[in-house]
Amino acid sequence: MPPFLKQSLKTFAEAAANIRDNKETSLIAIFTISVAITILGLFLLVYFNLNNVLRGLSEKLQLVVYLKDDIQESGLKKVEAMIRDEEKIWKWEYLSKDNALRAFREKLKDKSAILEGLDANPLPASFNIYFKEGYRNYEEIKLLAGKFSAAQGVEDVDYGGGWILRFEAAIFFLKIFITAVGGLLALGLITIISNTVRLSVYSRHDEIEIKKLVGATRWFIQAPFLVEGIIQGMAGVVFYLGVLIIF
C-alpha cells in the first residue's frame, strides 16, 4: 500500500475512533450541524420562493399603448414595426377595438346591464407590451413610454408609473431585509458551528498537548479533526435529509 494511502486510512480510523470515544460531543456536533442546516434550508426556501414571486410580479409589468380610433393601416404597421425593432421588449399583443370590448364585457359578466345602453365602442385599440428581464424597471419603461407616446397614431400610453415606483421601493427594502436576515443567520450559524468545533478541540486539549510533546507535526494533529469534521458534517446533512423526508 502506498504510504499516503496508508496514512489516510490511519487518519480516517483515528477520526472514527475519536467519534466513538467522544460520543456525546460528536452527537452534539452532529445535532448542531443538522439544526444549522435546517435553519439555512428554511431560509433558502423562503428566499427562493420570494424571488419567484417577485419575478412573477415583475413579468406582469406592462406598457399599454392606446391607439387613436382613426389610425390608418400604415400607422398601425409603423407602431407594430417600432415594437418589433425594440430589443428590450419580451412579448407583446395587439388588442383591437372589438376584442377590447369583448374582453371588457367578459370582465363585467355579472354586471353586463351597465353596457347594455352602449351603442358605439368607446374602447381604443391597444398594444400590451411586456419587457425582457433587466428592463423591467421604472426608468426603462418610462423611456419607452415616451418614445411610443410621440409616435403617430398613438392616443396615450399607460404604464402605472406610480405603482412601479412603489413596487420597486418595496422590492428594494425587501432585498435589504432578506440580505440582513440572511447575513445575521449566516453569522449566527458560523458562530454556532465554530463554537461546537472549539468545544470539541477544547475537550481534547490534553491529547493535543501530548501529541505536540512527542513531536507530532501540525498536520498529524489536525488531520483527524478535519476528517472528523467532514464525517460529522455529512452525518448532520444525512440527519437533516432524514427529517426532511419524514416530514
Add this chain to the structure above:
Amino acid sequence: MIQIFHLQKTYEGNNIPALSEINLHIQKGEFCYLCGPSGAGKSTLMKILMKMENYNQGQILIQGMNLAKIKESKIPYLRREIGVVFQDFKLLNRKTVFDNIAFPQEVVGKPRNEIKKKTWELLKYIGLAHKKDAYPLRLSGGEQQRVAIARALANDPSILLADEPMGNLDEEISMEIMGLFERANQYGATVLLATHNLSLTRRVMHRKIVLERGKLLAS
C-alpha cells in the same frame, strides 16, 4: 549536548524574571539533577528546552540546533530528539498502555512491526508487559510514571527531560523510577531531572544544577 548562554526569561506582566543570566553546559551522556524549591524556575527551563515557552534573551543550543532560530515547522523534529516525563504523567487515558508507548513511534512514521518490537522491549524494560492492555487510569501512580518513561524513550531520544517525575510517588517507587532513568542514561541518553527531593539527590549522586528564584546558584 545542551548549551545555554545568558538565558533570561520574564513572563508577561511580571517584573521579576523567571530565569536570569543562566549559563549552563551539559555534556553528552551526562546525568544532571536540576534542583531548587518550587518557583525556582525549573519547570520554566524545561519548557524552554522543549520549545514550549519562548525566552527573552540569550542563546540555547541543543545538539547544535539554535532554539532561537528554529522554524515553527521544525519544532516537532526537535521534540523527537527529546523525551519528556512529567510529574502528572500526561498519558493518553483513552489509549491502552501498549498504545501509549506505540504512539510517539506512530508519530514519527515507524513501520508497524518495528513499533511492535520496540513497544514490547519497553514494556519488558519497565516491567509492565502483563498490563499492556490496561488503561492508564487503572494503573497506580508508579505504574503510570513507568509508562510515561517508556513513552519518553520510545524513539531513542538523545536527551531525556524529567520534570519532578517522582513528585507524586513514595520513596520506594521513586527509587524504582530512578533506576529506569539511570538505565536510560547508561544506554546513552543525556538526562536532566528536575527535583526538589534532596534525599534522592543524596542517595544517588550526580551533578547538581541548583536554581533559586530564577538564578543559577551552583552547577
